Amino acid sequence: MDRDESWRVIAEQRLSLADLLESLTEVEWEAPSLCDGWRVRDVAAHVAMASQPPGAWFMVREGVRARGRFHRLNHDVAVRHAGRPTSQIVGELRDFAASRALPAVTNYRNVLFDILVHGQDIAVPLGRDRPMPLDAARAGATRVWTMGWPFWARRRLRGVRLVATDTDWTAGEGAALHGPTDALLLLLTGRIAVALPRLSGPGRDHLAGRASAGRGHAP
Template sequence: MSSRPPVWPTVHNERQALINDLESLSPGQWTQPSLCPGWDIHDVLAHLVDTAKTTRLSFLRQMVAAKFDFDTATAHGITRERAATPQATLAEFRRIRESTRTAPAAPATRLVEAIVHGEDIRRPLGLTGTYPSESVEAALQYQVKTGASLGGGKERALGFRLQAPDSQFHHGSGPEVEGTLLALLMAVSGRPVHAEDFSGEGAASFVGKLEQASH
């Protein structure tokens, strides 16, 4: 396995890359649905602003206010940081781009957020993101070991041996499923899956399991 990559330089670079991609969006593109159910592109950006500002203490306060319902706390954060215009939200994201604040969670969650939410925005817009493979691998390693209730994908990966041809990554036991690091990361993170992205004896069952769980 590759060594653990430094988190914050990658996160800051990915924030800047996303800013660059969003600067030329049309009004209609901002209201386009993202890969996150119920969130448009502007909502995802507001979420990224909120999490970039979240500290350990503010996270606990927000959870108390939301009666320890994570989804409610997240929705409150989007409402709080979604400015009157996408341009204003983007300006705030640009302002806090180099923030190193974080909720009480493993550093790898910052990589998961930067990469997965980057794709949540880019894919519906027809944009292509490029990410350091070691950072994608670190995010994937975290997701397959973390329960879905905490934002991970342990249950989605269970029962299969996942392998990535673009790295030495492998995880689990069972029928083999091969896919790129990014395809596996998005899949175990609960995003839409495409059968052509995976191969191996377990690929059809893996895709079927994820599709069924999404309905």
């Protein structure tokens, strides 16, 4: 997917996520997401902030506050933003859906898989169906496989060959693991416990022992 097509999908996903969030009850907003230690509200705030990134001085201040721990910074900033009314978070997703603003440390390829995966972080534990666009899921899987930090997918999945069953995509070497691209993307980003039941092949046994660590984090 090229840049313009990726941004088009990102905008569509932001708008559809806003629709989903608007339908949630107060209890569902407070429910745990797939991200360990993150509520649905926190993940929604994180996604809403991605389209309106803070300035450099804000990040420096928050970095000091988090003692240099990136994931702590990410979590704490999202939780504070999540304290806003849910209607405001939904409104931000809609108002900035077409924004191409980027935080200094990322790019549109990361934003694409970010919105896809975090949509699942919200939808799956609530039992909501949220299909991923196939081309976007494939682009996201390729990006995560090649990027290293923070997922280190090639290292974590060493000895496994990932094979998509719904498109022409494969990665890695070793015991074959077959499944739909969206499930493979969740696996690549650390959502092992959720992804594994949808996958098959010898590689499944290779990963089964790691399923207890199958929750994710906000990248």
